[in-house]
Structure formats: C-alpha cells, structure tokens
Amino acid sequence: MPGPDKRCTEEDVVAELRPGMTVGIGGWGSRRKPMSLVRAILRSDLRDLTIVAYGGPDVGLLCRSGQARKVVSGFVSLDSIPLEPHYRAARQAGSIEPMELDEGMFLLGLQAAAWRVPFLPTRAGLGSDVPRLMPEIRTVTSPYPEPSSGEHEELIAVPALQLDVALVHQHRADASGNATWLGEDPFFDDLMVRAAERAFVSCERVVPTAELAAGADVTHQRISRLDVTGVVEAPHGAHFTECLPDYGRDEAFQKRYAATAKSDEAWDGFRAEFLDLDEAGYQAKIRELQS
Amino acid sequence: MSDPKRADVCAVAIAEAFRGDGERLCNPIGNLPLVGGRLAAATFEPHLAITDGYYTLLDNVPPVGLPEEERVAQRVIGQWNPYREMFGLLWRGKRHVMMGATQVDRHGNQNIAAIGDWRAPRAQLLGFRGAPGNTINHTTSYWVPNHSPKVVVESVDVVCGIGYDRAAELGPVASRFHEVRRVVTNLCVFDFDATDPAGLRTLRLRSVHPWTTVEEVLAATGCDVVVPDDVGVSRGPDAAEAAELGRLDPQGLRFAEVPDE
Numbered sequence: 001m002p003g004p005d006k007r008c009t010e011e012d013v014v015a016e017l018r019p020g021m022t023v024g025i026g027g028w029g030s031r032r033k034p035m036s037l038v039r040a041i042l043r044s045d046l047r048d049l050t051i052v053a054y055g056g057p058d059v060g061l062l063c064r065s066g067q068a069r070k071v072v073s074g075f076v077s078l079d080s081i082p083l084e085p086h087y088r089a090a091r092q093a094g095s096i097e098p099m100e101l102d103e104g105m106f107l108l109g110l111q112a113a114a115w116r117v118p119f120l121p122t123r124a125g126l127g128s129d130v131p132r133l134m135p136e137i138r139t140v141t142s143p144y145p146e147p148s149s150g151e152h153e154e155l156i157a158v159p160a161l162q163l164d165v166a167l168v169h170q171h172r173a174d175a176s177g178n179a180t181w182l183g184e185d186p187f188f189d190d191l192m193v194r195a196a197e198r199a200f201v202s203c204e205r206v207v208p209t210a211e212l213a214a215g216a217d218v219t220h221q222r223i224s225r226l227d228v229t230g231v232v233e234a235p236h237g238a239h240f241t242e243c244l245p246d247y248g249r250d251e252a253f254q255k256r257y258a259a260t261a262k263s264d265e266a267w268d269g270f271r272a273e274f275l276d277l278d279e280a281g282y283q284a285k286i287r288e289l290q291s
Numbered sequence: 292m293s294d295p296k297r298a299d300v301c302a303v304a305i306a307e308a309f310r311g312d313g314e315r316l317c318n319p320i321g322n323l324p325l326v327g328g329r330l331a332a333a334t335f336e337p338h339l340a341i342t343d344g345y346y347t348l349l350d351n352v353p354p355v356g357l358p359e360e361e362r363v364a365q366r367v368i369g370q371w372n373p374y375r376e377m378f379g380l381l382w383r384g385k386r387h388v389m390m391g392a393t394q395v396d397r398h399g400n401q402n403i404a405a406i407g408d409w410r411a412p413r414a415q416l417l418g419f420r421g422a423p424g425n426t427i428n429h430t431t432s433y434w435v436p437n438h439s440p441k442v443v444v445e446s447v448d449v450v451c452g453i454g455y456d457r458a459a460e461l462g463p464v465a466s467r468f469h470e471v472r473r474v475v476t477n478l479c480v481f482d483f484d485a486t487d488p489a490g491l492r493t494l495r496l497r498s499v500h501p502w503t504t505v506e507e508v509l510a511a512t513g514c515d516v517v518v519p520d521d522v523g524v525s526r527g528p529d530a531a532e533a534a535e536l537g538r539l540d541p542q543g544l545r546f547a548e549v550p551d552e
Contacts, residue, residue, distance in 0.1 A: 103421045103424065127465075
C-alpha cells in the first residue's frame with residue numbers, strides 16, 4: 001500500500017523546528033544542499049541551532065544570520081571557492097562553537113546514530129589534534145587482541161551524531177517520501193535521514209512512485225518513506241549549489257554570495273535582494289538574473 | 292638542451308613520489324599534483340588507479356582540466372567511488388594521497404585547519420578534512436607550492452595530518468599503516484629517510500630544484516632539516532615524460548601554479 005501524502009511547504013517544515021534543535025543538512029560542500037529549506041530558516045526567528053553538515057553555503061548563511069550556535073562539520077567549503085567566507089568570519093569572531101571532525105569520523109557519527117549505537121570505532125583521528133582539541137571525543141579499547149602483537153588497540157570512539165531533524169535535497173520523490181538521487185554520488189543524505197528523529201526531503205520534482213527510477217535505476221532509490229516526515233517540492237531548490245544532472249552550480253551567484261562577507265553593507269544588500277523574499281520570489285529573481 | 296620548465300620539474304618530482312606504489316590509488320589533490328600523479332600512472336607506474344576528481348576510479352589516464360562533457364566522455368571507469376566508498380578504500384589502505392599543506396613541520400605533521408589557536412583562530416582554514424584518517428591509514432605526501440619559513444615550520448599550529456612524532460607516541464601497532472613519504476615544494480624535495488637526535492623520522496633534503504641551491508632552500512625553511520652530503524638536483528622530464536606532460540596538461544594549468552621567472 002502507498003504511504004500517506006506528506007507533501008508540505010518550506011514554511012510547514014520550519015514550523016516544525018524549535019530553537020536549540022540539532023539540524024543535519026545533507027549534500028556536500030556546495031553540492032545538492034536543500035537551499036530552499038535553508039532560506040526558509042533564514043526567514044524565521046529560529047535561534048541557537050546546532051548545524052551538522054559536510055558544510056557549504058548552508059553553514060555559512062546560518063552563521064552569518066546568527067542562527068547557528070554550534071557547527072559540527074568535516075569541513076566547510078564552497079568547492080570552487082575553497083574557504084567559506086561567512087563560516088570563516090564566524091570562527092575568527094568566536095561567534096559559533098565548532099566541532100570539526102575528520103571527514104570519515106563525521107560519516108561514522110552519522111552511521112552510529114542511524115544504527116542507534118552510541119559510537120563507532122575507527123583509527124581516523126588517532127594522534128591528530130581532533131581528540132586533543134575536542135575532549136568530548138573519547139577513545140575505546142578493543143576487547144579483541146590484535147593478532148600479530150596481542151595488543152588491545154585503542155581506537156577513536158566517534159560519538160553518534162544524533163539529529164533532531166534532517167533536511168536533504170533529492171532529485172525526485174513521491175508524495176510519501178520515497179526519494180531518488182540522480183547524478184553520481186548519493187553523498188550522505190540517506191544516513192542523515194536515518195540519523196534523525198524526523199527527516200524532511202525537498203526535491204526537484206514530486207513524481208508518482210512508479211516513476212521514481214526514471215532516469216536512473218533501482219539502486220538510486222536510496223531513501224524510504226519509512227524514514228521521512230515531510231516532502232517539499234522545490235524545483236531549483238538547491239540553487240546556487242550544484243544539483244547535477246538537473247543543473248550545475250551557479251558560479252556567478254556563488255561569487256556574489258561570497259563577496260557579501262566583505263562588509264555589513266554587502267550582506268545587508270544581498271539579504272534584502274535575495275533572502276527577505278519567499279522562495280517563489282527568490283526563484284523569480286534568479287530567473288531574471290539568468291535571462 | 293634548454294633548462295626544463297619549473298612546473299615540469301615539480302610534476303616529475305611529484306610523479307616520483309608515487310614510484311613503487313604498484314596497484315593502488317594514486318590520489319593527488321590540486322592541479323599540479325594531478326598532473327604529476329597522472330604522469331606516474333602514464334609512464335613508470337602503469338598499474339596505479341587514479342580518480343576522475345569526483346566519484347569514479349579510472350583505469351585510463353586522461354588529461355586534466357577537460358570541459359565537463361569531455362571529462363565524462365574520456366573516462367574508462369574501473370569502479371564507482373562516491374565519497375563514502377572513498378572512505379572505505381582509504382580505511383582499507385590501498386591509497387597514496389598527496390594533499391596540500393598550509394603548514395608542514397619537520398616531523399611531517401600537516402595543518403589545513405587554522406592558523407593560531409584552533410579555539411580562537413587568527414585565520415580559519417578548511418577544517419581537518421580527511422587528513423587525520425588519511426595519515427593513520429595509508430601513505431601520504433604533501434605538495435607545497437609556496438615554500439617559505441611560514442609554511443615549512445618547526446611545529447604546526449594544528450595537527451591535521453599526523454607526522455612521525457605523533458605516530459611514535461601512538462606506538463608501533465596503532466601507527467603501523469602510517470607513512471609520510473615526501474614533501475614536494477616549488478624549491479625542493481624532502482623525504483623522511485633520516486632521524487633526529489630523538490630517533491624520530493625528520494625532514495631530509497632529498498634534492499633541490501635546478502633553479503635554486505641548498506642554501507636558498509634552508510633560508511626558506513623554518514626548521515632544522517637533515518642535509519646529506521650528496522643532495523642531488525631534481526631532474527626534469529625525459530623525452531617520453533615531456534610528451535606525456537604535454538598530453539596530460541594541454542592547457543598548461545601547471546605553469547600557473549609554478550611559473551618560470
């Protein structure tokens with residue numbers, strides 16, 4: 001039997017969020033970020049959020065708006081612009097609390113939460129400054145002897161990155177939350193969804209369930225309605241990040257965004273022109289710019 | 292014969308870092324390292340796998356900097372390798388990465404996270420990225436396009452990629468997959484085939500590039516390094532390598548990173 005109809009709007013999703021929540025955001029760097037949902041958060045008065053992401057402009061925007069209190073990341077980058085300017089400014093001003101993990105540790109933290117175990121062990125992070133600077137990251141001693149030495153190895157115990165809410169952007173979804181990614185990398189959206197108490201999926205297009213695999217194959221149907229609370233149809237919703245094969249990154253717009261870190265005036269102007277609008281208004285502005 | 296181009300000497304030195312790697316993933320990051328890694332794969336290490344820069348492992352060696360459509364068309368894909376598979380691959384250890392370094396120190400610790408105190412950084416950089424996991428799991432080398440006393444330092448501000456002192460603290464079992472092999476810069480090549488008085492592997496000058504001298508390299512280096520009596524001069528490409536460099540980097544992206552003066 002099909003699942004219930006879970007379609008909703010960006011505003012409906014934001015209405016489900018509360019100050020102080022831990023919000024996981026899918027994608028990677030400046031690739032396939034659920035930007036229409038991020039923009040909706042920017043329009044809200046949500047505060048004190050903990051943002052968990054392989055960070056890109058999602059993290060930068062929420063740092064600049066002052067809504068992120070803590071950021072848990074493996075990196076924060078715009079890809080074609082290596083350093084995210086607003087995250088950078090927030091770190092240098094001390095306005096957010098950072099938890100900067102090795103990229104692989106970050107994956108294991110999501111996986112631990114998705115599997116409902118308190119931690120997963122790894123060698124990644126041993127000897128580095130990650131556990132020295134973030135003493136909340138503990139180690140665990142293997143109960144099994146290493147075969148050649150008999151030593152009980154000490155490993156990093158990556159804590160589960162338990163999320164209140166996950167926000168991810170997929171290419172296609174049906175009304176009940178089954179979702180398909182196209183392109184060549186699922187990133188970690190499916191893990192984010194399972195690491196969260198509740199997950200909201202935005203997508204380029206809502207399609208009938210039977211059409212989910214169109215343009216791909218069954219292996220791309222990675223997210224199940226069993227794990228999804230709400231579905232938002234958001235065409236071009238990942239703009240200005242990359243959402244291949246539907247569209248590439250809007251590099252010109254990303255440059256314009258990055259330049260807003262130069263001064264308060266630049267940010268205020270950008271905010272008034274592009275962010276103090278609803279999503280339809282934003283998309284109309286972008287179409288105007290691109291024509 | 293005219294002097295080789297500086298970027299070509301660097302590309303050959305980068306390629307040489309992968310010599311002997313056999314069948315594993317050659318994974319240099321950045322344009323000039325990509326050219327150098329692919330040069331190794333196209334010549335003396337034919338069984339290396341390389342990445343397409345994104346989500347696949349290639350069994351051919353196409354040029355760098357291709358337009359997207361060409362990049363996709365020229366790929367001979369050996370394996371799908373989205374990011375999570377890359378973590379699987381690197382935790383298995385069949386990889387040699389060459390990363391950049393904002394700072395690298397005499398024991399091979401690398402910093403790409405922040406300058407100053409990480410808790411209140413003077414300059415925030417990328418974060419730790421994959422450096423901790425890379426260095427504890429497989430061979431790592433570094434590319435430094437701007438060799439100076441601020442980059443090659445006594446001790447890095449934040450340890451992202453771990454060096455030989457940190458590996459030694461962990462002990463031989465925990466650090467059994469750790470190897471920092473080379474630091475290739477725009478002035479010279481370092482290896483770690485020497486130990487300091489504490490018995491820790493430390494930077495050793497392996498060769499200087501033809502446009503500089505041992506003295507100039509030491510003046511540009513912010514820490515003690517071991518200087519053997521027989522420091523060589525980094526070689527330029529042979530004829531076959533020169534032809535491959537032309538094929539692999541037809542736009543000359545490498546010359547933007549290390550220009551001739």
